[in-house]
Amino acid sequence: MKAERERAARPRKRAPAKGELVFEGLGVSPGIAVGPAHVVEGGSVHVPEYRIEPDQIEAERARFSAAVAKAQKQLVKLKGKSANLPGTAAEEIGFLLDAHLQMLTGSRVVRGVEKLIEEGLNAEAAVQAEISKVAQDFAALDDAYMAARAQDIREVGDRLIRNLTQTPYEAFSHLSPGSIIVGEELTPADTALMNPELVGGLAAVLGGAESHTAIMARSLGLPAVLGVAGLIGNVRSGDVIAIDGDGGRIYLNPSAKTLAQLKTRQAEDEREEKQLSRLKKLPAITRDGIAIGLQANLELPRELDMAMDAGAEGVGLLRTEFLYMNRDDLPDEDEQYKIYVELIEGLSGRPITARTLDVGADKLAYSLAAHLGGGINPALGLRAIRLSLRERSLLEAQLAAMIRAGAHGPLRILLPMISTLIEIRQVREVLDRVVRRLHRRRVKVPDPLPPIGVMIEVPGAALSADAFAQIVDFFAIGTNDLTMYTLAIDRGEEQVAHLYNPLHPAVLRLIQFATEAALRARIPVSVCGEIAGDPRYTPLLLGLGIRELSMAATALPRVKQRIRDLDLVAATRCASTIMDQSDPGRIAALLDDFNTLA
Incomplete structure (x- = not known):
């Protein structure tokens, strides 16, 4: 081997x-x-190892504390720099840097290093020993997600050692x-x-x-x-x-031959981009006359102009986590309200769907550190709606801001990682309380109130879709997490990434189940995961009954082009054939054959 x-x-x-x-x-x-x-x-920094005298232990602890404080400042500064990156890059970097910050705040790593220093080991060697032990414990777990987190722990350790040895980053x-x-x-x-x-x-x-x-x-x-x-x-x-x-x-x-071939490919790509740009003002209608709603996912408010330029019909998913990133304090109701209103005004009457806070565990915001505890498995721990329902003040501030903003234009409220009816009812109770408080304050409240929807992103939610559809106003299927949770695969872990497959029949049946439940209840249902922005999957999603897609703005033109070339009757037949299959390879072949011929 x-x-x-x-x-x-x-x-x-x-x-x-x-x-x-x-x-x-x-x-x-x-x-x-x-x-x-x-x-x-690459390469590790040389780590000296030596014993320290009892009377030097306090000074060594102070040196380690200074390295931790410096690391925290470095990470906050990096988050500030990364906030200016476009698209989902800012959020992705922010989530991981927040996780690194959490590891430096009263964690097992910090406590373990302090204990080794008390036993007379120098700070650099103590960090290396403790990091190695914790990382090995994580890597030994029979869980690909937890094993992958070992790399995050090593990165934190490397940062501490660099600070202690005064070795700069490139x-x-x-x-x-x-x-x-x-x-x-x-x-x-x-x-x-x-x-x-x-x-x-x-x-x-x-x-x-x-x-x-x-x-x-x-x-x-x-x-x-x-x-x-x-x-x-x-x-x-x-x-x-x-x-x-x-x-x-x-x-x-x-x-020279390769460069010429690549240059030709680049020119072809540029021509294709120009052709796609001409679709901006054309409707997303299939060849047989069925209109499909195409909206944009937003990570940051500054992406709105790009979404409008790409022809988005609205914002199908506003990730509100940006409000909590790159700061030490929490945004209050008024700050959130003003940002939502600016987005609504920028949409000029187009709809926006704002998702409540979806952080926790491996998706941490520094400003929320005091509200979060450690967890053995971050993917299954305190995150998303679970965090919001435990920390009701966070949820109340968000809901109040969203309700107030809803008086300025069409806004929907989306709840992440819902898995039980009880969670939906609890949110509605909080919502009712917030509305009563706004009325007492004589604040303008829209009538009717903004629609409330749920993310279908865990198998339990998909299988409970019929019940959910009776008490919510719409569904948004998040295929990224739905695939991850269904197949027990961390999509960011390269050792198992090849197993992450949204065409797995189990994933497709959950999508179908949730979609049909929404259609029976006559409520809207959309897909807002990565597959929504990939033209390869467009015939299958439309064939399953999806009529609304939300994606990164850059993906809108190609998906619109695929829709306009598509016959929905043929796509429905293709989807029906695919749903009779049990082999992911056969499913992929059928879909690719259809895309080639239709």
């Missing part, structure tokens, strides 16, 4: 005379880029324009230090199609190839490198 891995890691040589090497990996963000390589050097402020960043693994800290205007693309040995690096690359519009075996050791900074994010190939020292 080891020999096979070593053979697979060797690049395939295409043009020995010209020195061109071709590496194959996973294309996770489309596009082509050619530029000088900038290799992010800066990315002096890159040559169009540089291709190459590394074993690109972390949120790496990305936050990059200037997107200077980076042409990303390539890394580790990472899956739905990893944080991949999502950030797509949000930034950067071509990226991950999972590239044999890359490190063959590429040096300054080498000319080309990335084919569509084909999943990396060309080191590309030949």
